[in-house]
Amino acid sequence: MLVEQTQKNKTPAAFIDSANQALKKGMFADAAAIMREGVSSYPREVGLFPLAIRTLIYTGEHGEASALLDQYARLARGNDHHSGLCAELYALVQKQAEAVRIYRPLASGGNRDARYNLGVNLLAIGELSEAEQVLEDLVAEDPNDAQALLVLSGLRRVTADSNHIEQLQRTLRNQKLPAMEHLKLHYALGKEFEDLGEYEQAFRHFQLGAEKRRSMLKYRVESDQKTLALIAEHHNRLEPVNCDSSAGQEAVFIFGLPRSGTTLVDRILSSHSRCDSFGEITDLPMALMVLAGSSLPKERLVQETAHWAPEKIAGSYLGRLSNFASGAEKHIDKTPLNFLYAGLIARSMPGATMIWMERHPLDACFAMYKTLFKMGYPFSYSFEDLAAYYLAYDRLKRHWQELLGDRIRFQSYEKLVQGFDLEARALVKTAGMEWETDCGEFHKNRSAVATASSAQVRQPLYKRAVAHWRKYEEQLAPLADALRAGGVELD
Template identity: 30%
Template sequence: MATAPAPRWPTALMDAALALHDNRLPDAERGLKAYLKQNPFDARAIRMLAELAGRIGRNRDSEALLRRALEIAPGFTAARANLALVLYRQNRPAEAIAELDALNEPDHVGHANLKAAALGRLGGFEGAIGLYERVLADAPQQPKVWMSYGHVLKTVGRQVDGVAAYRRALALKPDLGEAWWSLANLKTVRFDEGDIAAMEAALADPAIGDEDRFHLDFALGKAFEDRAYADDAFAHYVAGNELRRKSLAYDAGETTAFVDCSIALASPDFFTARAGQGCPVSDPIFVLGMPRAGSTLIEQILASHSQVEGTTELPDLPLIARRTDDYPNGLASVSPDRLRALGEEYLGRAAVQRKTDRPYFVDKLPNNWAHLSLIHLILPNATIVDARRDPIACCFSNFKQHFARGQGFSYSLDDMGRYYRDYVRLSAHLDRVLPGRVHRVIHEALVEDTETQVRALLAACGLDFEPACLAFHETDRAIRTASSEQVRRPISREGLDAWRAFEPHLAPLRIALGEDLIAAYPDAPFSA
């Protein structure tokens, strides 16, 4: 018996689908909206409009459209798979996994790959490794899957296997810039002449995309820096940063205005009026400050203590901030009951990442420095640790680091200096208004006199000293940040003065930081 032919798509819908396929997004949007005006219950068209929204970064709109498509057609598997991806993009991995499980397609390579990535975000690394291995057994010619496999192997400390996975990815796709950068980002791999030649050949190809190109520039910068070719290294760092900066909408003036508002809000009277409010739980230890200032080292030291669990850079506090109307000024209107509820909500969200019953846990998202007032209001008994590093060393370390997401300030020396200055400015204000509330760890002091600084850190957290905190490099745990391999080795002075070879190029950074701030570090508080 012959199979009935699939119903033909209406011409208008087919034209919109072709426009979407060709990335002619304005044409696709016009066509889909016109079609849906006449056919508002066509789940196929709604799914395509959701895909369009996702391509331009409107993930919340995409999610709403996909949920509407699934209301109309609950069995529409393509829409459910798209919804899982959109949830993952919004850093909601548990919900993404729930949608993938609802599909009940365990042998689908794409779904298994996405589930592995989501498990990695939730700390389910062994499950992720198993899924990647299953995917690669079925589809071994997938360079990006090999690269993702390498990421999770690196996270759990299997560096040799991780390097092998990255190399396998590059054997399949020699111009895969992110794989080259992933090797460089281990901080322990030195590229040989063949590696440099391969990267330069890939970079010379005019057909490669911007993402591969800037990853290659960052990797080549690291390769030449390792050889002490500072001028060549800096040229590649500049090229990578300039190309990455073009795709971002970061405005340093907005950060300055935000800090101005935060300082104006955070008066002594403001905090006195709210004393005793918020959630009284003392579980969280927030380690914050600039990226590349030693926060991973501090977390590793704390996570070596029998009472402390290391998690990762949790996204939950910024999410709560974004949901507060007119933030930060809107904090003045939040009721006592709401402050407590927000603290409890944070703890509930963070619980997803906790794997042990240790009483304390570390949230080491550096950017939480911008939310110091929020932390104090909703979790007044939480510990706050500020990881502070020499301004020029810290900012240059950021400049040569490609971040996967979330650090838009880091791709310009001027933006970087202004951001560091704003961070210190807000921190200094909170030191005056809430003296002693924040414990500061100076990175150079931690390197030079580790035991004294570790004892002071533990005391600030209300913890007894344990020798394991000095042997932090022996602690076996998953580490997801760029410093993962560095903190698996004993502490050393390596890297403290790496910026000095580049000093002739750093005048824009010095100007943006200001000589007063540079001179004040670390002995005197900075104020402006």
């Protein structure tokens, strides 16, 4: 193994190179051990810390990563470059308040990147007014700042008297802007026209933005279709579980398609005194990758994990959860694509809570289509890809419903917002807790939110997103036809 090679007399650069070689081979534990040795050998070599912290996050050593991040923050003081990297890592581990603390002095020096990142992290911790002012100042100084305009457009619902449409249109006419900046402006215009009820204009901009984004990707939806089908093929039985039936009772999984209401449920449950949220973490897939010990094609990983011992999976994942700093009894993992692992969760952690958010297919698909994701979900930028992925997703969901039965609570978004009191209480009960008043006042929850819903969940419950697709019924007809042809009920 790489880690067994002598590290004596290695330079900081050599430690980094060795760790990166290990990461390329999927040897995450080796990479973490190499960087741990590097930092031990050069405790004041600030350049070692970013990779050392990342490798610890990969291996789920969250407590150690947090301590090292605090050490990095102390060493980085006075160094703008490393302070910025440190703040970025704090945001990565969802410590946005710490990121804000670092970005403030950097931003006061005029650094535009720091000012933008300050605004985004202020938004995540719910300081909407200050975030808006930071972003408005950036745009006032540089009207071509498409990224700031995009975030600004999503911060509040605009009105006829207060919007950025004229500014966005003027900026869009700048032909010197890169294609990526142009498409951001289209998404921003789509959102603001939608707020004003000008749905034809809104759709035109969403479509232009999505088409431009899709043209930049090499994605083939057939690969995801194959993977989802393989999961159903190989994870097709629940073996007798030898572990304790309560194993995993601390874990609450909330999953489903992005923009389906997962953040809303997360906020309801994490408002409970016994429950907190770790957000959209990657600990379940990373636990599997670390256990594999080497880089495996996803098809092979799907096949092999079906035969792994349940206690092996549970031990790895639950160990990672225990490494987070938390005094709560219940911990939410709201990574949307964890629906891929529902069978593994049920088999290895029979005590875990699983909540699958469902939403009307056209509302779910269109909500993704009109969102420019920072990363992931490449199937969301064309109707053809969306329909193909949704049909594969729906088949896998039906597979889990048949196999797992009531082990998963399938929660309708529409039922939740239209019958909130009853449905929210049922969700809390599903997670093994008693109702608390704070769960009904989720919008007062002060914990950070780093998703596309960060501004919306600060508002009291609203119902305007239910059947929203009907505003675009004509434009969505090709998508509706493709879903109906695949057997999806829409009426």
